[in-house]
Amino acid sequence: MTPLGFLLVVLSESASAAGQIFFKRAMAHEQSRMALILTLGIIAKAAGVFLWVGVMSRVQLSYLYPFDAFSGVMLMFAASIFLKEKMTPSLWVGVALICTGVLLVSRS
């Protein structure tokens, strides 16, 4: 995959994750704010899907899909930086497995 393609995948995953967080936050707000946050969530999710579809048109699905697991890795790092979640040894093992796997797939 080209660097541009990879950038688009990362953007797509980030947008989806942002959408997820908006959806979650929306439930915690009172009615008037809720609609706004839900809308933001839907926009973010849609952006994630369309970015993904754009990359999809360029590469094989079995090549692209493993990159989806990256969202979990990004989420973990985001959580450890912003939410001070501990990165446990088993998390590092998982991250290493996912990154090695994605690297192998990207060379195929």
Add this chain to the structure above:
Amino acid sequence: MDEAVLTPTAEKSKAPKPREGWFFNPYVQLLLSIILSAAAQIFMKLGSSGISEMWLGFEGLRSGWMWLGFAAMVGSLFFWLYGLKYVPLNIAYNLAGLVQVLVPVASWLFLGEKIGLLRGSGILLVCAGVFVVARPLMRMEESL
């Protein structure tokens, strides 16, 4: 596959526990959710074939496959939410990791993609990683 299983829905009561019948077994529902989620990827891939610019795939909206893909995504979400009411979250998340296997297998079966040794082993490593992080990731997502 989904029309066949979606038809026999004549239920009226809202019971607090899963309804009778194999179709309403929460694990069956989660499995359906996972299959639909993989199917959505296949449909969207089919719908994306004519896209000329890569930045945003809006052009794909002209394809019926793309809409079928969106429908499958939404369906998958409903099955998922139903299943989650009765299945412990960590089991559900581990099941969700199956999509990582299902999508490449379906790409091979239905899209005729060739999966070589390098890609195949990469996919297996990714799956292993997804299973390892499933439980802590679920906890983190909860705290977001």
